[in-house]
Amino acid sequence: MTAVQLDLFGEILAAEEESRTVTDAALAAERRCSETRASLTYLHHRTPAEERAQFERWVADVRDPADAAATTHEVRSRTAVARWSIAPIPGGWAQCVDYRLDGYSQGATPWRGPYPTRDLAEDVALARLIRTFGHPSNASGYPGVAxxxxxxxxxxxxxR
Structure with missing residues (x-):
């Protein structure tokens, strides 16, 4: 073998070793993810009856009282709308948001709460909307969003 062939052979062996190391690391990470996913599934698994009971508690404790007493605020431009609602509920305050961006994206959250104060509930709603409208994929090129x-x-x- 020539010196050039020996150098190439050495580089090939080094690349194969590096590939094995990367593959081993990827397999180990995949095993850790699988183990974590399995433990989370186990920890958070609920029966349909438990899910239904939790939903019914939310309806009684948050959604229905909030819908009955909501104050809705809206900010709009020609192409974008941000809406948030604040409402007193037993145990504090609730908030929800709704938005449309330039006809290509929209979203909403269900009523969330309780928050200890009205200002905190409104601050959480506004922070969510600001994060959404301020995301680089939404903020660039759409004057209404800005x-x-x-x-x-x-x-x-x-x-504040």
């Missing part, structure tokens, strides 16, 4: 984001930020600053 307008709503500015208005939301001003409203959040006024709470």
């Amino acid at each position: 307008t709503v984001l500015r208005q939301l930020t001003r409203r959040a600053e006024a709470l």
Whole structure:
């Protein structure tokens, strides 16, 4: 073998060893993920009856009282709308948000709570909307989104 062939052979062996090391690390990470996923599934598994009971408690404790007493706020531009609602519920305050971005994206959250104060509930709702409207995929190239984001930020600053 020539010196060049020996150098190439050495590089090939080193690359194969590196490949084995990377493969071993990937397999170990996959095993850890599988173990974690299995333990989480076990820890959070509920029967359909338990899921139904939890939903019915949420309806009675949060959704229905919030729907009955909600105050809704809205910020809009030509192409984007952000809406949030705040409501007193037994044990505190609840909030939910709803938004549409330039006709290509929309989302909403269910009523969440209880929060100890109205300001905290509103601050959480505004923070979610600001995160959504401020995300780089939403904020660039859509002037209506930027307008709503500015208005939301001003409203959040006024709470503080």
